[in-house]
Amino acid sequence: MKSILAFILLAATAAENLPPKGAIILFDGKDMDAWQSFDPIKPLKVKIADGAFDLEKNNAVTVREFGDFKLHVEFLCPEEPVKVTGQKHCNSGVYLHDRYEIQILGHRGKELPTDKEVGAIYGVKRPDRVATRPDGTWQSFDCVFRAPRFDESGKKIRDARLTLHHNGVLIHDDVPIPRPTGGARGEEKATGPVRLQDKNHPVEFRNIWIELLN
Numbered sequence: 001m002k003s004i005l006a007f008i009l010l011a012a013t014a015a016e017n018l019p020p021k022g023a024i025i026l027f028d029g030k031d032m033d034a035w036q037s038f039d040p041i042k043p044l045k046v047k048i049a050d051g052a053f054d055l056e057k058n059n060a061v062t063v064r065e066f067g068d069f070k071l072h073v074e075f076l077c078p079e080e081p082v083k084v085t086g087q088k089h090c091n092s093g094v095y096l097h098d099r100y101e102i103q104i105l106g107h108r109g110k111e112l113p114t115d116k117e118v119g120a121i122y123g124v125k126r127p128d129r130v131a132t133r134p135d136g137t138w139q140s141f142d143c144v145f146r147a148p149r150f151d152e153s154g155k156k157i158r159d160a161r162l163t164l165h166h167n168g169v170l171i172h173d174d175v176p177i178p179r180p181t182g183g184a185r186g187e188e189k190a191t192g193p194v195r196l197q198d199k200n201h202p203v204e205f206r207n208i209w210i211e212l213l214n
Helices: 002-016
Strands: 024-027 035-037 046-049 052-055 060-062 069-076 092-096 100-104 138-146 156-158 160-166 169-177 195-198 204-212
Touching: 069 092, 092 138, 100 138, 100 160
Parallel strands: none
Antiparallel strands: 024 204, 035 060, 046 052, 052 204, 060 195, 069 138, 069 204, 092 100, 092 195, 138 160, 160 169
């Protein structure tokens, strides 16, 4: 009976991880064709194994730029000793438009992460709830991102906005992002790429796709 139940749960999880029809696949477990190096003079180096990849001392940026979108990305923070804490605990991040970082960081305990810990809009807003899983467990971010808006003169008239589910739990609900976060590249505009940050920590990524929004 237990084996049957485990199979059903595994099948359900696999179904949840399938990209929706029409989604743009950014990583399917095989290649990095949708990505390029953050540094234009250095090649993109990654290690791909078992349907996931680990960035090796460089950031990955999508070749394509996007406006409004839904983004799904899964990540794994490897198990670390208890003494490894703070920004040394599986530090990485997902940059929307290459300008607004959703922090990836290992997290222990039931305390709400700060505005510079996992799930935070870095330096702008902490998550509303704790949704992290233990080290060594796959996690997910599901983002609904709305780009900033500009008038005909180029003046910003509306901030970028983010709704974010972390492991299926709503942690940001249509939150305005008034400015680029730390490590951003370039001025705010209507489109931009997705960036995965590497800080020389062995964080893995898999199952990444994006849906364009009108």
